Amino acid sequence: MNPKSYTTSEAAKRIGVSRQTLQTWIVAGRIDAPKLIGVGNATLRLWTEADIEKARRIKGTAKPGPKTKKKK
Numbered sequence: 001m002n003p004k005s006y007t008t009s010e011a012a013k014r015i016g017v018s019r020q021t022l023q024t025w026i027v028a029g030r031i032d033a034p035k036l037i038g039v040g041n042a043t044l045r046l047w048t049e050a051d052i053e054k055a056r057r058i059k060g061t062a063k064p065g066p067k068t069k070k071k072k
Helices: 010-016 019-028 047-059
Strands: 038-039 042-047
Touching: 010 019, 010 042, 010 047, 019 047
Parallel strands: none
Antiparallel strands: 038 042
């Protein structure tokens, strides 16, 4: 039986961050992301529960970013 796989958007939701934050962590080298794979015409990453758990641990050590000012 194959383990469940998640897209980057699904993984980000399970981790509790935005997809963009997860992509930023990947580009910055903060996390080891699954390899990109080609599926039909799309290229994507398939995340396992183990990958998501590793990213959750990284999230716990992340420092919050700058606060944005609310417009009046």
